[in-house]
Amino acid sequence: MTWLGPAEWEAVRLSLRVAFWATLLSLPPGIFVAYALARWQFPGKSLLNGLVHLPLILPPVVTGYLLLLTFGPQGPLGRPLEAMGLGLAFRWTGAALAAAVMAFPLLVRSVRLSVEAVDPGLEEAAATLGAPSAWVFATVTLPLILPGILAGAILAFAKAMGEFGATITFVSNIPGETRTLPSAVYTFLQVPGGEASALRLVVVSVIVAMAALALSEILARRIAARVAGR
Amino acid sequence: MTLEVRLRHGWPGFDLDVAFRAPAGVTVLYGRSGSGKSTVVDAVAGLLRPQSGRIVLGDRVLLDTDRGVAMPPHRRRLGYVFQDGRLFPHLTVRQNLMYGRRLAPAARRRTDPERVIAMLGLGPLLSRRPGTLSGGEKQRVAIGRALLAEPEMLLADEPLASLDAPRKAEILPYIERLRDAGGVPILYVTHSVAEVARLATWVVALEAGHTTREGPAQEVLGDPMVTPAGVRAAGAVIEATVMRHHDDGLTELDAGGTPLFLPRVGIAAGGRLRVRIAAQDVILSRGAPEGLSALNVLPGRVAALRQGEGPGAMVVLDTPAGRLLARVTRRSAAALGLAEGTECHAVMKTVAIAPEDVGA
Numbered sequence: 001m002t003w004l005g006p007a008e009w010e011a012v013r014l015s016l017r018v019a020f021w022a023t024l025l026s027l028p029p030g031i032f033v034a035y036a037l038a039r040w041q042f043p044g045k046s047l048l049n050g051l052v053h054l055p056l057i058l059p060p061v062v063t064g065y066l067l068l069l070t071f072g073p074q075g076p077l078g079r080p081l082e083a084m085g086l087g088l089a090f091r092w093t094g095a096a097l098a099a100a101v102m103a104f105p106l107l108v109r110s111v112r113l114s115v116e117a118v119d120p121g122l123e124e125a126a127a128t129l130g131a132p133s134a135w136v137f138a139t140v141t142l143p144l145i146l147p148g149i150l151a152g153a154i155l156a157f158a159k160a161m162g163e164f165g166a167t168i169t170f171v172s173n174i175p176g177e178t179r180t181l182p183s184a185v186y187t188f189l190q191v192p193g194g195e196a197s198a199l200r201l202v203v204v205s206v207i208v209a210m211a212a213l214a215l216s217e218i219l220a221r222r223i224a225a226r227v228a229g230r
Numbered sequence: 231m232t233l234e235v236r237l238r239h240g241w242p243g244f245d246l247d248v249a250f251r252a253p254a255g256v257t258v259l260y261g262r263s264g265s266g267k268s269t270v271v272d273a274v275a276g277l278l279r280p281q282s283g284r285i286v287l288g289d290r291v292l293l294d295t296d297r298g299v300a301m302p303p304h305r306r307r308l309g310y311v312f313q314d315g316r317l318f319p320h321l322t323v324r325q326n327l328m329y330g331r332r333l334a335p336a337a338r339r340r341t342d343p344e345r346v347i348a349m350l351g352l353g354p355l356l357s358r359r360p361g362t363l364s365g366g367e368k369q370r371v372a373i374g375r376a377l378l379a380e381p382e383m384l385l386a387d388e389p390l391a392s393l394d395a396p397r398k399a400e401i402l403p404y405i406e407r408l409r410d411a412g413g414v415p416i417l418y419v420t421h422s423v424a425e426v427a428r429l430a431t432w433v434v435a436l437e438a439g440h441t442t443r444e445g446p447a448q449e450v451l452g453d454p455m456v457t458p459a460g461v462r463a464a465g466a467v468i469e470a471t472v473m474r475h476h477d478d479g480l481t482e483l484d485a486g487g488t489p490l491f492l493p494r495v496g497i498a499a500g501g502r503l504r505v506r507i508a509a510q511d512v513i514l515s516r517g518a519p520e521g522l523s524a525l526n527v528l529p530g531r532v533a534a535l536r537q538g539e540g541p542g543a544m545v546v547l548d549t550p551a552g553r554l555l556a557r558v559t560r561r562s563a564a565a566l567g568l569a570e571g572t573e574c575h576a577v578m579k580t581v582a583i584a585p586e587d588v589g590a
Binding site for chain 1: 276306316361
């Protein structure tokens with residue numbers, strides 16, 4: 001990609017890396033929380049539901065600040081992590097955490113809808129055939145909710161690529177470390193003569209978003225046919 | 231292997247309180263929709279936890295609320311054929327069939343998949359997915375899937391209820407074959423008296439959440455006090471041997487020494503079959519009828535007479551062919567002077583006997 005300058009290319013690569021890890025690491029807890037919200041009755045269910053959706057409603061700057069308070073070098077979780085050499089503040093890993101937190105509600109909503117669409121009768125049938133519940137989940141529920149997981153993951157990835165407010169508040173805007181694509185666009189727009197670079201990154205953003213959407217459509221259609229039993 | 235069930239469960243406005251046993255063969259839980267049949271089967275399978283009860287299969291206690299025992303469904307070793315099939319849509323027919331088998335320990339795998347596939351006629355369907363199967367095909371796969379999980383008992387909750395008559399006729403012989411092969415005992419739920427008559431070796435009648443009667447099929451269906459599906463569905467079952475097939479489309483049976491004519495049946499001469507004779511299709515006559523179009527006339531003696539609330543009366547008749555039920559008006563019963571011990575003749579039109587009432 002010779003038409004991208006080294007600084008621009010760096011921002012794109014960083015964003016892809018941040019979004020990839022943010023999506024991958026939020027999948028297991030996201031699926032678990034979505035399943036719990038869809039199928040189980042437990043005390044504190046509304047609280048959990050509210051907590052999951054909070055980043056969707058709060059101003060991103062507030063979420064970023066709360067992350068800084070919690071995971072910053074002096075924060076209750078940040079201090080022990082820092083001691084183990086796993087500090088998140090002002091590192092790209094922190095950017096991935098911020099992106100994951102912001103994308104989490106989108107993932108959970110999508111997966112939860114697909115869990116609710118699975119007939120619990122199928123899970124019962126699997127149990128009567130001798131399957132313990134973990135096996136039922138792995139062989140019946142999981143394959144059937146795959147389209148929802150996929151849609152949620154792509155939505156989360158796109159959200160993570162574009163996360164700005166929480167990221168810049170939590171991990172700042174350090175070139176090569178936390179200057180993700182949106183931060184870079186913002187920075188280029190602040191300096192004279194940066195419009196051309198900003199515009200190139202905008203083009204990259206649009207291409208990545210379109211590609212993600214197209215990919216999800218193709219995969220979802222293929223899986224939907226499988227799940228419908230055709 | 232006998233299943234013993236005793237359970238109580240209450241909802242607002244409905245109380246279930248049942249106790250019965252299911253010996254080898256096909257035990258039919260027979261009652262109207264809403265009588266609690268499906269709840270009983272779900273409790274046996276472990277999909278529903280009754281407020282109190284005890285369920286024992288052979289020497290295994292599946293549920294004992296007094297002792298806090300409630301075995302989870304996946305350890306009960308029961309095959310469940312649901313009304314709606316519940317095939318896994320993302321798996322092929324073969325993968326569906328093998329789902330439970332793969333989970334059964336090798337030591338318990340006695341059933342040969344190829345035999346089950348052949349018996350249920352599933353060979354051509356193996357690589358298809360459930361979405362492309364007809365209703366009847368789906369239920370056949372569901373039966374095969376349950377059988378191949380190596381269950382110690384098969385549960386079937388109205389497995390034919392969602393099918394039309396031709397599909398029912400397609401599947402019933404498979405279940406009869408299963409029963410006659412003497413394999414796993416079957417607990418079969420239905421509101422269809424025709425299915426009871428064809429399949430049941432043991433009948434448990436369920437009315438409004440209570441078991442009202444249990445016993446061999448002939449005995450329970452021949453009992454005028456037991457009409458869980460309403461008096462219009464009442465009818466006795468008799469057993470007979472096929473004598474010969476006539477050229478004019480009739481099959482002649484030998485029922486306890488008397489000939490009986492049916493529309494042609496697909497069972498070879500010498501074979502045994504069961505015929506359900508609906509109580510409202512039987513006409514009674516004091517003298518031997520003459521000049522009548524009906525081909526079947528059985529001499530008999532009134533064993534009991536039960537006056538109903540309405541205009542009807544149920545007459546229990548002992549004939550050489552077995553016990554028959556006849557539903558006549560109270561006026562006719564009085565005009566004929568029917569009472570216990572009265573000699574009379576039962577007259578049945580051959581064409582009134584529907585094909586779904588005849589089975590092996």
